[in-house]
Amino acid sequence: MTGPDPGFAEFIETCLREASKVAVGMRGTGETTVKPSDVNQLVTDTDLAVGALLTGRIRERYPRHAILEEESGATPGDDEVTWIVDPLDGTSNYAAGSPLYGVMMAAVGAGGVLAGGLALPSFDTVYVAEAGKGATRNGQPLGPLPATGPEKSLVAFGMDKGPPGLMAAEGRLAAALGTACLGVRMSNSVFDICMVADGAYGAFVHRSCRIWDVAAALCVLGECGGVCTDLDGRPLDLTDPLTKADRVFEVCLASAGVHPAVMTALKAAAPA
Numbered sequence: 001m002t003g004p005d006p007g008f009a010e011f012i013e014t015c016l017r018e019a020s021k022v023a024v025g026m027r028g029t030g031e032t033t034v035k036p037s038d039v040n041q042l043v044t045d046t047d048l049a050v051g052a053l054l055t056g057r058i059r060e061r062y063p064r065h066a067i068l069e070e071e072s073g074a075t076p077g078d079d080e081v082t083w084i085v086d087p088l089d090g091t092s093n094y095a096a097g098s099p100l101y102g103v104m105m106a107a108v109g110a111g112g113v114l115a116g117g118l119a120l121p122s123f124d125t126v127y128v129a130e131a132g133k134g135a136t137r138n139g140q141p142l143g144p145l146p147a148t149g150p151e152k153s154l155v156a157f158g159m160d161k162g163p164p165g166l167m168a169a170e171g172r173l174a175a176a177l178g179t180a181c182l183g184v185r186m187s188n189s190v191f192d193i194c195m196v197a198d199g200a201y202g203a204f205v206h207r208s209c210r211i212w213d214v215a216a217a218l219c220v221l222g223e224c225g226g227v228c229t230d231l232d233g234r235p236l237d238l239t240d241p242l243t244k245a246d247r248v249f250e251v252c253l254a255s256a257g258v259h260p261a262v263m264t265a266l267k268a269a270a271p272a
Helices: 008-025 045-061 091-094 166-182 190-198 210-221 259-269
Strands: 032-034 040-042 066-070 072-077 080-091 102-109 110-121 125-130 134-137 154-158 183-185 201-209 226-229 249-254
Touching: 008 066, 008 102, 008 110, 008 125, 032 154, 032 249, 040 045, 040 091, 045 066, 045 080, 045 102, 066 102, 066 210, 066 226, 080 125, 080 210, 102 210, 110 190, 110 210, 125 190, 125 210, 134 190, 134 210, 154 190, 166 183, 166 259, 190 201, 190 210, 190 249, 201 210, 210 226, 210 249, 226 259, 249 259
Parallel strands: 066 080, 154 183, 154 201
Antiparallel strands: 032 040, 066 072, 080 102, 102 110, 110 125, 125 134, 201 249, 226 249
8 A cells, every 4th residue: 555655744735835825816806607517616717726736736746646636637647646636615605705715635545545635725724634644733733533522513514506305405404413413504615624623513514525525634534533434424435536536425524422423313314
């Protein structure tokens, strides 16, 4: 199994800091379009600029590595490592003027995620982790996630716009989570994942993620003792990532103390 490159963490932090400056600097400028394939997906000039920046930096530093970037797609490599890049997570928030958006990147090897990072540009905050080496927030070590139970924990639930039947089903799940925990919060972005890493939230649940939405989060939260599964409680499989660009992941990223209650609530609310 390929292990983390000794320079992965420093490289990721440097890239995310640079990307954050671009995202902040381009706020309120450029064009925004809707992807023809999905009305929930916006693309801004910032998405394209940050994507080009990060893929360029990866090619410069690791020319043999493959890259899967949300907007430009897949670039094969001749090494075991694939970089997964989400240039702007929460694009709708960003385009609307909300600060609740971010940038994510991760390196995935044959055995899973090797390293990853999450950036919240509006808050000048970067989270970085390497498998087996812990996680940091702005260079300071992140401790284990709190052991707080669900009754004292906020849970984030992400949902996208859809037909009435889907919206009703999502509403039932949100209501079930709200009954099982302290309350439900929604930014539908990486901000919620970062709140789990900080211990402010006990879990993040979403039924429509792509691989670039979760790869970096798995590493950061995993290094904090988090439990990262699908909604049936199975570990998330991100191996061979170039084949998973179109796969939809249903995820629960949670502390060990909250994960079982979230699973129970979701199963109880699911249609028979």
